[in-house]
Amino acid sequence: MKLRLRLALTVVAVTVPVVAGLTLAQRSLRLRIQEEVLQASTLAQMQAGEKERCEAAPDSWTPRRGPPPRDMPRKPGESPPPNSSEPERRGPPPSGPRPDMGPPPDLPPGKLGRPPPSFSYFPYDDRLVSRNTSAPVISEDVQQELRSGQGVVIRRSTYDGRPALEVLLRMPWEGGPCAFILARRVEGPGGHIEGVPPPEVLLVPLLSLVAVVVALGPVVRRVRQLTGEVRASAVSRYQQPVSVRGNDEVAELARAFQEARAEIQSQLSQQEAREQALRDFLANTMHDVMTPLTVLQGHLSTLEQRTGRGDATEPAVLASAMGEAHYIASLVHNLAAAARLEAGAPQVQRAPVDLNSVIARVIGRHQPIARQRRISLERGVPEAPVWVNGDVTLIEQAVSNVVFNGIHHGHEDGHVAVVLESTRQGRFHLRVIDDGPGIPEEERSRLMERRFRGNAARTRGLEGQGLGLHITQHVAQVHGWTLSLLPSEYGGLEVSMEGEVTGG
Structure with missing residues (x-):
């Protein structure tokens, strides 16, 4: 209507x-x-x-x-006063009905x-x-x-x-x-x-109707103009603004659309940035997955040929294949964690988490590759469980990233230790210590500033720790913990996480 x-x-x-x-x-x-x-x-x-x-x-x-009459009434038969214009009436009043x-x-x-x-x-x-x-x-x-x-x-x-x-x-x-x-x-x-x-009363609605129709003329024209400008702005993906004139309700509607237009433009810009980041992310992921997968396929082909000829299996080839498979598994887990963290707080499922059990699972997962690299992987935890409130999957991935980096970049016959302590102030202190080459101080500060979308943090060299460490840092921020990178007393790297414990 x-x-x-x-x-x-x-x-x-x-x-x-x-x-x-x-x-x-x-x-x-x-x-x-x-x-x-x-x-x-x-x-x-x-x-x-x-x-x-x-x-x-x-x-x-x-x-x-x-x-x-102006004069006082006279009795019957009384003469009219002087100068009176009324004729003298004689006799009784006329009989019979009068009109x-x-x-x-x-x-x-x-x-x-x-x-x-x-x-x-x-x-x-x-x-x-x-x-x-x-x-x-x-x-x-x-x-x-x-x-x-x-x-x-x-x-x-x-x-x-x-x-x-x-x-x-x-x-x-x-x-x-x-x-x-x-x-x-x-x-x-x-x-x-x-x-x-009466007619004068019936004129009220007619005049009111005419007044409304006349007064609404400019308002209807402005509404139609605003409608056209809004449609034109939508066609231009909200690049074209609408005009705001006056201080009445139509102007308020135009201003509200301008505010909505600015918000839509901001959302579109963020969406385009996310889409571009997703494209970059997929391109980098494809490269990161295909490279170790190609190497793994080559090792498996070599093992198949040697097995077919009845030759003995080379331990170096088998160890390299296991390393590539371990790297691919860690990369896939990191991608899943990155996707959950990018989705925001609703994807973080909080519940009581036993850090002792988390460390035990991480050690068990990385122990085979540590033995292949002749690295000693050890742990030290309190006898009583240490409970925290958080997302068990993200916490486990954060600890796994740090342990993986220690093993992947450590020396043969080296050591990686996971130490968990519970303080009297109701806090926990989790440290992952290795005796590998470590990271220079200037690079440690850059690693803490990187985002997992960065290309440099996705390589497999020494600086390739960026993706896993940033996910670890992001997990710590989500849970309200502190993360620090320090040189260890054994010449390698010490990654420390600290936060509050719960009652379990």
């Missing part, structure tokens, strides 16, 4: 009860005014000289036309083009009996109201099929044939129909 149509329907829905309320209020006010005017005009006429005329001929009395008179002086005339309402007056004595044969009979309930002390009774009815207002007034004098006066006001033909709002 279009905005203009929606708002127009809203205006109509709001104005309908408003019009109904205004109609009821205007109708109630108009009826109240009619009652007060009819009551006041009747009482004023009777006090202005109509009393004597009514009592003189109660069977045919009808008030005079026009405004009441209905026009509206009282205080009553506004009928609307242009419509016949004015007609008025009729009927006198009653103290017993509410009228000598005028055309006078309506006063009902018992009205008589009860008057006897209960009410000075006026107002009734609404119909007369000749037209709305009629009847006011029965007690006059301010006692007794006589005109002690009560019934004034009847009958709407003229074609008058206002009850319950139908």
Whole structure:
């Protein structure tokens, strides 16, 4: 649904009860005014000289036309005052019924083009009996109201099929044939129909609707313009900005889109960077895996040929094949750990971890390749388990990387030791010590700064420890531990991890 149509329907829905309320209020006010005017005009006429005329001929009395006389009322037969323009009336008032008179002086005339309402007056004595044969009979309930002390009774009815207002007034004098006066006001033909709002009230929703349609023109144009700019920006992958004009709600919407556009551009840039890093990562991985795999295939082919000829197996070839297989396994584990760390915190599953058991598994995994390289792999752990809270897979891979580096870069007949200590301050201290060539201080600082995406850290030379060490550093950061690289007292490298222990 279009905005203009929606708002127009809203205006109509709001104005309908408003019009109904205004109609009821205007109708109630108009009826109240009619009652007060009819009551006041009747009482004023009777006090202005109509009393004597009514009592003189109660069977045919009808008030005079026009405004009441300025002078005081005269008794029947009394001559008019000097300079009076009123002709002297002689004899009794004319007998017989007189036509209905026009509206009282205080009553506004009928609307242009419509016949004015007609008025009729009927006198009653103290017993509410009228000598005028055309006078309506006063009902018992009205008589009860008057006897209960009410000075006026107002009734609404119909007369000749037209709305009629009847006011029965007690006059301010006692007794006589005109002690009560019934004034009847009958709407003229074609008058206002009850319950139908007058034209001026019906104009309210029409004018409101026109005002809404006119006022919404600029707003709709701005919304359409903003819609076009948003679509154009989306086509340009949110490179094209949208215009922000003014300080109203449409401008706020444009500013909100600008903020969303900036966020989308940032997300797209990060996504493109991740995709590029993934492509580089896959290219490097392919190279790192294919090289040892090719070497391993060559060793296996040599072993197959020698076995087929019945020759003895060369220990050097078998040891090299085992080394390549061990390297491929470590590389695959590192890639899995790197993927989990890159995915963020939701991929880190925390639970109680026994570091004693982790070290035992790492030693068992690397012991065969250590024996092939004639390297002594030893461990020293407390008798009681040392528990930490963390991800067991990532922790085990971090320790395995350090042990692998010590074995892979150690000398023959060398040593690699894994030492775990638990302090009284509720912390653990895990050290992996070797007596290999070690790493110069300037290279140790660079290794701690590298990211596992770096190409230089993916090589198999001495600097190739970068991938495994950085994964170890990342695991330590995720768990809130500290990692340090120090020269060992035996001439090699000492990798130290320290953190808090838990109750298990």
